[in-house]
Amino acid sequence: MSEQSPRSPLDSRPSRRGLFKFRALAVGAFSVASLLAACGGAGSSATSTTGAATQTSTGPLTGEVKFLNLTDWIGPHTVEDFQSKNPGATITQIAEDMTSSSGPAAVVIQNPSAYDMVFLDASGLGQLTAAGQVQPYDTAAMPNYSAILPVFQKAFPQGVPLDTGQIGIAYRKDKVSEKIATWKDFWSVVPKYPGKTILIDYDRDVIGNALIMLGYSANSTNTDEINKAKDAVLAIKPAVQAFKVLDIAKSLVDGSAYMTMGYDFETAAAMEKNPNIAWVAPPEGLVAYVEGWVAVKGTQHMDIAQSFTDFQHSPDQYKSFVDTMGVPNVQGLKQPPIMDPVPQAQFLQYLGPEATQAVADAWTQIKS
Amino acid sequence: MNDSKCAISLREVNRTFDDFVAVRDLSLNIADGEFFSLIGPSGCGKTTTLRMLAGLDSPTSGSIEVHGKDMVGVPPYRRPINTVFQNYALFPHLTVGENVAFGLRERKTERREMARRVGEILELVHLPGKEKRRPRELSGGQQQRVALARALVLKPEVLLLDEPLGALDLKLRRSMQGLMKEIQREVGITFVYVTHDQEEAFSMSSRIGIMNRGILEQVDTPQAVYRRPASAFVADFVGASNHVTVEVLSVAGTRYRVAAPTIGTVDCDGVDGIASGSTAAMVVRPELISIVDSGTGASLSGTIRDVSYNGPTVDYLVETGLGTFAIKTDGQRLASIDSSVGITWPASACWLVPMPSELSANETSEEATSA
Amino acid sequence: MTDSSSAGAARQRAGRTLRWPLAAPTLIVWATLFAVPVALLILFSFGRIDPSTYKVSFGWTFSNYSKLLEPVYASMLVRSLLIAVASAFICLLVGFPTAYFISRCQGRLQQLLLLAVIIPFWVSFIVRTYAWVSLLRNGGPVEALLRGLHIGSGALDILYTPGSVMVGMVVNYLPLMILPLFVALERVDPSLEFAAADLGTPPRRVLTRVVLPLSVPGVVAGVVLVAIPAAGEYVVPAILGGGKTSMFGNVIFDQFTKTGNYPFGAALAVVFIAFLMLALVLARVAIGSREDVV
Structure with missing residues (x-):
């Protein structure tokens, strides 16, 4: 760690999707408990919450908010600072295993009474909305909400977006002699370097970019198109070294991989270490995401959720979050150029139940 | 005694464990067809001597010959010697018949011949027709006889018996002694019998060796040892x-x-x-x-x-x-x-x-x- | 005489009446932590999920089980069982000599070696598995060692291959093989080996004719202990296999944490449990037929 330049602290922070994926194992016991609770406590979720929105009163905040969040995906001192400002409020984070688009939303839908807040991407938010399990924020009562760029506000309705990003192509110019400018290039070059490509271990990202390569929308709900995308991924799978969520760019740096379907911000950090790494945002499009905080319908502590969410977006807290994670942000804070969403980026949205199931089935087949 | 007539010839055999001398300067000739007993108190070195004969242990110095062939360095499975162990050491996963046939199978004996010899030897030890039984279904005395049969069926040049009756009660011992003597006469194989029971040794042996603290103190007939002890x-x-x-x-x-x-x-x-x-x-x-x-x-x-x-x-x-x-x-x-x-x-x-x-x-x- | 016998009878009665209360804590724990969850699992497996609200409606549909027959799931089940058997077999090959050696060591050395076998269990399974990523990666110590031994040259690309998955499975489950083998081998009387050698059996055949048959209960126990968790393994293939090869455990995990299809996940789990129970029963039969050895 000591040889790292202070300008690139990115290696030491968690990468985007949680990624001690297997910390979720610790939560496994919790899942069992919630399964049991789901059976026994069906009545409790029926508790009416009509008063929740009006509870943004001036009195002191008391109670506990259970927040299903990616591990450490929050400002480094946000919880601490919030709790010391509001001694009666407690924020309990529950580790989330976000290795698929539909996962965390499904977990909340199965057992809404177990959570007050959840970290979701726009697709998961759409899923939760469709299930009628979103408690909208009263954004008018949140002073810092206006700092968020309107484009992201719109992309994340009823929730509060936290960060954004896009998934493009990263490769080693010194190892790959072919020029890679489009997804078609990527798909044709990968088989020429067997075992030298890493794909993201995340269903919508991979299938979405395959859809774009085939000329479809990353948000296609057409089962045929989804299946064609699946076949395209399966076609290059024999040459794929691994599906990973951790240390994707690191493999480019040490040369164990030549090409990746990678996160923009992680690649940016890697490029500072190895100038031979190139980043490509294909002109035909690429998968992008917005993600943020969502309140769960039926929460008894909407006042705390609202106050806590707004607190994360206060200038100091949000800057510290962005600096720590090194991710493209939703407030328009200054970032390295590749972090800005390119115009052709296609933000992932909820596909509806049938297409969501089709993507899940396609992913199962890709991974099997 | 002429060496060629010797079933076993030990010369100047020593066996030391670190600074403990288990066997010291042991020289001994045992004649072909002899029933020889080695007796002495616990820890006198008689079992160590037996193990060296069997090949389970090797002497620190000295030579061991069987019918004139040097045995030092020859592994147990290549020696023309078989042993009856004190605890019988019958294979629990095999039947009596399979136990007795164990060594024959190793010698690639033809199937019918094997069955014939197993039947014959079980007859000899008074256990006819017990082939299909499991060892643990037998009494101690019967198990002992299976162990004897298992070793004898290979027609070894020398049979070693390590306190074979130690675990039996007195009455059974006496009758087994008689059986043992009878069998030895019948097969004519050289028996080397180790025991701490001098009466047992006296009743069966043609000659006896008495060991004490690693030293063979006297070798002679039972009468001579009794009447004219060397120490x-x-x-x-x-x-x-x-x-x-x-x-x-x-x-x-x-x-x-x-x-x-x-x-x-x-x-x-x-x-x-x-x-x-x-x-x-x-x-x-x-x-x-x-x-x-x-x-x-x-x-x-x-x-x-x-x-x-x-x-x-x-x-x-x-x-x-x-x-x-x-x-x-x-x-x-x-x-x-x-x-x-x-x-x-x-x-x-x-x-x-x-x-x-x-x-x-x-x-x-x-x-x-x-x- | 009558006094003491009636006192004895009273004691017996007391023992009988106490039997249930004494067993109660265990029974309650067993019922709540095993019987009830399994019953729930079976109940869920016949249920149906609403794809938009994710609400489970209970009924008696077999659709979850018929979906299981799709080739993708069947092949994953077969693959998981094959990998389990292969891991158990390799663990046996590696574990047997180790266990045999330890069983023939004495006193303090034996204790020390057993401790060495057990120590890795004190480290988290996931941490151990991630550690092997560092060991097996290009430029890592294993590659350097193999190159030093002239077994390969250049970048060996060991990581993210079926081979690296096997390494991960074997190193993680080896102690579960060694310990029961050790127990079985220690009970094999060394005098039986002497006897076999004495009867003219060379050492290698002493192993196959005496030691191996007598350690069958340990072999069966070890194979069961390794194969069952290995069949349900999904951490090792995900971490060391590069996530390219899903195991049955991965699909079950995904149903609960990703797609949220509890009924289908429950059906997968029920089928898996059924397969493992079958394996256990077969193992018991195998041990049972050897009972007179034990």
Whole structure:
């Protein structure tokens, strides 16, 4: 760690999707408990919450908010600072295993009474909305909400977006002699370097970019198109070294991989270490995401959720979050150029139940 | 003994473990077809000697030959020797028949021939038709006979038996001894039998070797070992004995004139090489001592301290000025405890051995009998 | 006489009446932590999920089980069982000599070696598995060692291959093989080996004719202990296999944490449990037929 330049602290922070994926194992016991609770406590979720929105009163905040969040995906001192400002409020984070688009939303839908807040991407938010399990924020009562760029506000309705990003192509110019400018290039070059490509271990990202390569929308709900995308991924799978969520760019740096379907911000950090790494945002499009905080319908502590969410977006807290994670942000804070969403980026949205199931089935087949 | 007639020939064999000498300078010839027993107290080195013969242990120095072939360095599975182990060591996962056939199978014996030989040998050990049984379904004595059959079926040049009757009760032991002797006569294989039970060894063996603290003290027929023990230790180990410390007055070959207080001068035979003027131990067997009225013709007078009645014999402990004597009588004449008696024995009952060096004779005797 | 016998009878009665209360804590724990969850699992497996609200409606549909027959799931089940058997077999090959050696060591050395076998269990399974990523990666110590032994040259690309998955499975489950083998081998009387050698059996055949047959209960126990968790393994293939090869455990995990299809996940789990129970029963039969050895 000591040889790292202070300008690139990115290696030491968690990468985007949680990624001690297997910390979720610790939560496994919790899942069992919630399964049991789901059976026994069906009545409790029926508790009416009509008063929740009006509870943004001036009195002191008391109670506990259970927040299903990616591990450490929050400002480094946000919880601490919030709790010391509001001694009666407690924020309990529950580790989330976000290795698929539909996962965390499904977990909340199965057992809404177990959570007050959840970290979701726009697709998961759409899923939760469709299930009628979103408690909208009263954004008018949140002073810092206006700092968020309107484009992201719109992309994340009823929730509060936290960060954004896009998934493009990263490769080693010194190892790959072919020029890679489009997804078609990527798909044709990968088989020429067997075992030298890493794909993201995340269903919508991979299938979405395959859809774009085939000329479809990353948000296609057409089962045929989804299946064609699946076949395209399966076609290059024999040459794929691994599906990973951790240390994707690191493999480019040490040369164990030549090409990746990678996160923009992680690649940016890697490029500072190895100038031979190139980043490509294909002109035909690429998968992008917005993600943020969502309140769960039926929460008894909407006042705390609202106050806590707004607190994360206060200038100091949000800057510290962005600096720590090194991710493209939703407030328009200054970032390295590749972090800005390119115009052709296609933000992932909820596909509806049938297409969501089709993507899940396609992913199962890709991974099997 | 001519070497070629020797089933086993050990020369100058030593076996040391770190600084412990288990076997020291052991030389021994065992003739073909002999029933030889190796006896001695626990830890005397007899089992180590057996293990070296079997190939489970190797000598630190010296040579071991079987029918003239050097065995040192030959692994157990290439030796023409088989062993009957103390705990039988039958294979629990195999039937009796499979146990007996174990070695035959290793020799790639033809199937029908194998079955025939297994049946034959089980007949010999009085277990006919028990092929299909499991070892643990058999009694201890039967298991022992299976172990014997398993070794004998291979027709070894030498059969080693390591305290094979140790785990059986007395009555079974006696009948097994008879069976063992009978089988040995029948098959004519050289038996090397290790035991700490001298009676067992006496009843079966043509010759006996007595070991003590790694040293082979005497090798001879049972009669010779009993009548003419080479040391006080041997005298004690092969049956109870009484010792009288005497002074050697004169020597003529193996004929000695010795003197002891009270008894006076006695002429007796003894071990070769005891020096005139030295102190020696005169051994008298308990059954050769008579109890007489005190005074008249008694060698010694004393007091009866213990009487034990054994049916055919009566044993006495008589305390005298020369120590306590164990006496075994035919029970014709009974004397009561604490009565004063005289004891006497003929000069021919005496046998002279060198004074035991480090340990006193009595201590050694106790160790031996308790072992 | 009558006093003491009636006191004895009273004691016996007391023992009988106490039997249930004494067993109650265990029974309650067993019922709540095992019987009830399994019953729930079976109940869920016949249920149906609403794809938009994710609400489970309970009924008696077999659709979850018929979906299981699709080739993708069947092949994953077969693959998981094959990998389990292969891991158990390799663990046996590696574990047997180790266990045999330890069983023939004495006193303190034996204790020390057993401790060495157990120590890795004190480290988290996931941490151990991630550690092997560092060991097996290009430029890592394993590659350097193999190159030093002239077994390969250049970048060996060991990581993210079926081979690296096997390494991960074997190193993680080896102790579960060694310990029961050790127990079985220690009970094999060394004098049986002497006896076999004495009867003319060379050492290698002593192993196959005496030691191996007598250690069958340990072999069966070890194979069961390794194969069952290995069949349900999904961490090792995900971490060391590069996530390219899903195991049955991964699909079950995904149904609960990703797609949220509890009924289908429950059906997968029920089928898996059924397969493992079958394996256990077969193992018991195998041990049972050897009972007179034990």
